[in-house]
Amino acid sequence: MALIVQKFGGSSVRDAERIQSVAKLATDRFDLGDRVVVVVSAMGKTTDRLVQMAHEITPDPPAREFDMLLASGEQVSIALLAMAIQARGYQAISFTGPQVGIETDRSHGRARIVHINDTRIRAALGEGKIAIVAGFQGATADQEITTLGRGGSDTTGVALAAALRADRCDIYTDVDGVYTADPRDVPDARRLDAITYEEMLELASRGVKVLHRRSVELAVNYNIPVRVLSSFEPGPGTLVVKGYEGMENAIVSGVTANRTESKITIIGVPDRPGIAAAIFSALGEAEVSVDMIVQNTGLEGRTDISFTVDHEEHARGRAIAERLVGEIGALDVQSQEGIAKLSVVGIGMKSHSGVAAKMFAALAREGISIDMISTSEISISCLIALDSAERALRAVHAEFGLAAPATAAVKTAQGGLS
Amino acid sequence: MALIVQKFGGSSVRDAERIQSVAKLATDRFDLGDRVVVVVSAMGKTTDRLVQMAHEITPDPPAREFDMLLASGEQVSIALLAMAIQARGYQAISFTGPQVGIETDRSHGRARIVHINDTRIRAALGEGKIAIVAGFQGATADQEITTLGRGGSDTTGVALAAALRADRCDIYTDVDGVYTADPRDVPDARRLDAITYEEMLELASRGVKVLHRRSVELAVNYNIPVRVLSSFEPGPGTLVVKGYEGMENAIVSGVTANRTESKITIIGVPDRPGIAAAIFSALGEAEVSVDMIVQNTGLEGRTDISFTVDHEEHARGRAIAERLVGEIGALDVQSQEGIAKLSVVGIGMKSHSGVAAKMFAALAREGISIDMISTSEISISCLIALDSAERALRAVHAEFGLAAPATAAVKTAQGGLS
Numbered sequence: 001m002a003l004i005v006q007k008f009g010g011s012s013v014r015d016a017e018r019i020q021s022v023a024k025l026a027t028d029r030f031d032l033g034d035r036v037v038v039v040v041s042a043m044g045k046t047t048d049r050l051v052q053m054a055h056e057i058t059p060d061p062p063a064r065e066f067d068m069l070l071a072s073g074e075q076v077s078i079a080l081l082a083m084a085i086q087a088r089g090y091q092a093i094s095f096t097g098p099q100v101g102i103e104t105d106r107s108h109g110r111a112r113i114v115h116i117n118d119t120r121i122r123a124a125l126g127e128g129k130i131a132i133v134a135g136f137q138g139a140t141a142d143q144e145i146t147t148l149g150r151g152g153s154d155t156t157g158v159a160l161a162a163a164l165r166a167d168r169c170d171i172y173t174d175v176d177g178v179y180t181a182d183p184r185d186v187p188d189a190r191r192l193d194a195i196t197y198e199e200m201l202e203l204a205s206r207g208v209k210v211l212h213r214r215s216v217e218l219a220v221n222y223n224i225p226v227r228v229l230s231s232f233e234p235g236p237g238t239l240v241v242k243g244y245e246g247m248e249n250a251i252v253s254g255v256t257a258n259r260t261e262s263k264i265t266i267i268g269v270p271d272r273p274g275i276a277a278a279i280f281s282a283l284g285e286a287e288v289s290v291d292m293i294v295q296n297t298g299l300e301g302r303t304d305i306s307f308t309v310d311h312e313e314h315a316r317g318r319a320i321a322e323r324l325v326g327e328i329g330a331l332d333v334q335s336q337e338g339i340a341k342l343s344v345v346g347i348g349m350k351s352h353s354g355v356a357a358k359m360f361a362a363l364a365r366e367g368i369s370i371d372m373i374s375t376s377e378i379s380i381s382c383l384i385a386l387d388s389a390e391r392a393l394r395a396v397h398a399e400f401g402l403a404a405p406a407t408a409a410v411k412t413a414q415g416g417l418s
Numbered sequence: 419m420a421l422i423v424q425k426f427g428g429s430s431v432r433d434a435e436r437i438q439s440v441a442k443l444a445t446d447r448f449d450l451g452d453r454v455v456v457v458v459s460a461m462g463k464t465t466d467r468l469v470q471m472a473h474e475i476t477p478d479p480p481a482r483e484f485d486m487l488l489a490s491g492e493q494v495s496i497a498l499l500a501m502a503i504q505a506r507g508y509q510a511i512s513f514t515g516p517q518v519g520i521e522t523d524r525s526h527g528r529a530r531i532v533h534i535n536d537t538r539i540r541a542a543l544g545e546g547k548i549a550i551v552a553g554f555q556g557a558t559a560d561q562e563i564t565t566l567g568r569g570g571s572d573t574t575g576v577a578l579a580a581a582l583r584a585d586r587c588d589i590y591t592d593v594d595g596v597y598t599a600d601p602r603d604v605p606d607a608r609r610l611d612a613i614t615y616e617e618m619l620e621l622a623s624r625g626v627k628v629l630h631r632r633s634v635e636l637a638v639n640y641n642i643p644v645r646v647l648s649s650f651e652p653g654p655g656t657l658v659v660k661g662y663e664g665m666e667n668a669i670v671s672g673v674t675a676n677r678t679e680s681k682i683t684i685i686g687v688p689d690r691p692g693i694a695a696a697i698f699s700a701l702g703e704a705e706v707s708v709d710m711i712v713q714n715t716g717l718e719g720r721t722d723i724s725f726t727v728d729h730e731e732h733a734r735g736r737a738i739a740e741r742l743v744g745e746i747g748a749l750d751v752q753s754q755e756g757i758a759k760l761s762v763v764g765i766g767m768k769s770h771s772g773v774a775a776k777m778f779a780a781l782a783r784e785g786i787s788i789d790m791i792s793t794s795e796i797s798i799s800c801l802i803a804l805d806s807a808e809r810a811l812r813a814v815h816a817e818f819g820l821a822a823p824a825t826a827a828v829k830t831a832q833g834g835l836s
Contacts (some may be wrong), residue, residue: 007450008692016471016474016475019475020475050494053434053494054497054498054501056434057438057498057501057502057505058435058436058501058502058504059506062500062501062504062511063502065497065498065500065504065512066501068496068500068503068512068514069493069494069497069498071493072490072493072494072497072656073490073493075486075487075489075490075493076468076471076487076490078486079472079483079484079486079487079490080471080472080475081482082483082486083472083475083479083480083483083487084476086476086480086483087475087476093482094483095488096486096563098561099561099563143516143517145514170782195589224698319650325514333708340630389588389750
């Protein structure tokens with residue numbers, strides 16, 4: 001008998017029919033003899049609608065009241081899901097974040113979970129009930145309602161799995177797993193059966209929206225196996241774990257392209273200690289998020305420092321860079337929009353020195369110039385022209401032999417691991 | 419400096435514009451130097467929409483989850499109202515029923531308030547804030563969310579006023595006060611400046627929907643002055659109190675007609691002790707609500723017992739009466755649909771023996787037959803034909819001189835008591 005936390009996003013519960021489907025997934029799991037905790041988000045576009053209502057009242061809603069407003073959304077979906085499960089002849093009980101003891105700090109709109117009191121959930125499970133918990137919300141020690149911000153419901157799911165020492169957290173989404181590349185770009189991209197936490201973190205950082213980075217970090221810390229699978233189609237999904245069989249053989253797990261980056265270069269930066277710190281603390285204070293940072297060894301006491309930002313922050317980032325030129329005695333600023341960042345991610349990469357060469361060779365054969373390169377322990381990223389992103393993805397995907405093996409379709413048809 | 423509880427129903431907060439108006443009413447009151455607690459219902463048709471969503475899931479939603487669902491409605495309106503008040507430059511804080519310590523029993527869907535812990539509201543008021551409280555909801559001692567059922571938000575308002583020893587509870591509605599008769603029936607009906615609790619209770623029992631009976635009972639018990647006034651038009655409304663100036667002169671305060679009654683008569687009931695109890699306990703067990711009961715002194719050891727029920731319960735009530743005929747040895751059952759109950763209500767009635775005669779004379783002049791009569795300390799009710807109800811209302815209203823005096827318009831224009 002396992003304890004499984006199932007998490008369903010807004011699109012999985014967007015209407016009565018979908019809620020009935022989720023009820024079936026929960027009771028099917030219960031019928032296997034497992035104890036089941038279900039975490040749900042607000043229905044479909046509910047949160048968007050509530051945000052719009054707030055903005056009809058005031059352009060700048062106070063954070064405490066905004067959380068009070070948004071938290072009503074999940075309260076609707078947990079109640080309806082509990083009704084649907086009971087209507088199937090099973091016992092179920094719903095809990096709001098405050099009720100279930102998801103205690104957070106006081107940072108309204110982006111609260112961090114500080115403690116989970118699992119007493120009520122354990123009692124419900126002990127009585128043979130399916131426990132349904134509102135995602136995305138919690139309460140401070142003095143019962144102020146808070147929300148967890150972006151990726152909040154995934155975070156609730158993994159955090160509950162950790163608190164309950166669950167066997168697994170199943171995250172149900174619109175897609176049926178994590179792929180070697182985005183199938184919209186690379187038609188022969190293949191669903192991965194398993195992936196490590198580290199690879200998933202790299203992919204999340206590279207714009208793969210399947211799992212929010214924050215929930216993966218929690219999963220690593222508490223070593224909770226997470227499975228990403230589809231709410232709509234049966235299938236085994238992708239298991240995100242510490243390690244998996246055959247891991248040593250997988251050099252590269254996936255290829256991604258982030259198409260929303262802009263590059264800013266500060267030219268002729270004096271090569272003095274503390275200069276890089278000055279640049280990035282100025283950007284940090286202005287809350288400009290920086291992605292890649294590249295600095296080459298300089299000549300004649302000067303160097304160029306390049307960094308990338310989301311294209312929406314390009315103008316602000318460039319303005320700060322221009323101000324810094326005078327302050328730090330640099331020479332000039334150049335920036336470029338319309339670029340893409342191509343990354344290969346794989347836990348096996350570190351011990352395979354040929355990965356970089358193989359990636360660069362594939363790009364060279366396609367005649368694609370590389371503008372900037374940076375590496376981490378398990379990834380290599382290159383900046384390239386935006387309009388070559390799709391060709392680059394396909395070439396690198398093929399180069400590493402990531403396309404679906406003949407057996408993959410059979411594997412999927414065999415259904416999920418249980 | 420007074421402490422005023424203001425209560426606004428769903429139509430008063432049905433959209434952003436209305437919420438802004440409510441925010442103005444609250445801050446205008448605050449500007450007078452008073453401390454203000456605002457109780458709000460769910461927005462407009464929200465509750466209806468939530469009920470419909472539940473019924474799309476299951477025909478018979480479990481009560482606990484139904485309360486969980488419905489309570490989300492007020493959570494939206496309190497948050498938006500707090501935002502609107504803050505946007506006007508005032509301090510405000512919203513509280514759900516569970517947060518504010520409205521403790522109820524465990525009867526989901528029709529919970530009774532057992533205790534109010536006023537600590538958080540008093541603290542907020544002490545900090546110069548306007549406190550906004552979700553109507554209609556509370557929580558059990560172990561934090562299970564409950565709703566109060568019909569008239570719930572009025573009840574929250576008056577109960578909070580009692581707990582806080584407020585100076586008054588202002589109930590804002592669609593109408594600008596309590597009238598001598600329904601203005602749709604009697605065009606010259608007049609708004610009453612004041613009315614006693616007892617009169618208001620009689621009117622509420624007679625289908626006047628302005629204030630729910632339950633909230634008036636609470637107001638009597640804790641001697642809380644309640645004012646009924648319009649959310650949309652300024653005006654003094656009607657004050658509901660223990661006694662008022664000029665009370666001795668008011669023989670009759672109002673005339674009402676309830677058009678949804680049916681009459682059932684059990685003919686030839688044996689005149690033995692305990693027979694009436696047997697009849698009405700059978701009806702009570704079947705949850706058929708009985709309104710008027712009339713029994714005349716019988717002849718030859720038998721009597722007829724008549725009672726009225728809501729026309730929706732006519733068939734069930736008649737079936738029970740037919741079953742009782744055999745059980746108690748009565749002779750027959752007769753019943754009649756499509757009748758109206760005409761009532762005059764007035765605290766001064768008891769000491770004015772001519773009221774009944776005056777009422778009956780007015781009806782006689784119109785050629786309206788009286789089918790049944792019953793009286794209470796402060797009311798007289800007659801059953802009459804449904805199609806004569808409007809004529810009867812006008813005739814009796816005129817007979818007691820209830821039409822607007824020439825000064826009434828001036829009084830209204832002078833604006834509200836503060």
